[in-house]
Amino acid sequence: MTALIMPRSVRRVTxxxxxxxxxxxTDRAVGAARRGGLHLTRRGRFFLVGLPVVTGAAALLVVxxxxxxPSTVKASTGAVGAxxxxxxTVQPRQTLWDIAREADPERDTREVVNDIAELNGLTSPALxxxxxxxxxxx
Numbered sequence: 619m620t621a622l623i624m625p626r627s628v629r630r631v632t633x634x635x636x637x638x639x640x641x642x643x644t645d646r647a648v649g650a651a652r653r654g655g656l657h658l659t660r661r662g663r664f665f666l667v668g669l670p671v672v673t674g675a676a677a678l679l680v681v682x683x684x685x686x687x688p689s690t691v692k693a694s695t696g697a698v699g700a701x702x703x704x705x706x707t708v709q710p711r712q713t714l715w716d717i718a719r720e721a722d723p724e725r726d727t728r729e730v731v732n733d734i735a736e737l738n739g740l741t742s743p744a745l746x747x748x749x750x751x752x753x754x755x756x
Contacts, residue, residue: 708749
């Protein structure tokens with residue numbers, strides 16, 4: 619068995635170098651703690667600066683879109699189109715079915731009867747002579 623024997627002076631230099639390295643690392647950590655204790659990594663700095671920049675840019679785009687693209691709904695003071703309903707007075711012996719057939723002969727009469735009942739709040743098909751009904755216009 620062979621033993622590696624180093625002279626004492628070399629061993630002392632090696633030990634003292636290792637101690638100096640450990641001491642320097644400890645001093646850097648203590649110095650950083652004394653300066654503020656916060657050490658951001660590159661990713662942390664990017665997050666700290668980038669997040670507010672991206673949020674501000676998004677807010678700016680939303681504000682720009684609101685002002686640059688006006689709403690599509692416009693108020694007008696012009697005349698309104700054709701009326702949606704017309705008024706009919708019930709004649710003697712006239713039924714709801716007759717009124718619906720006259721109101722819109724092209725549509726299914728059952729649908730028109732349902733529309734008339736809904737427009738006038740009717741709960742039964744019984745009508746009285748002289749009753750005024752709102753009927754869908756063609």
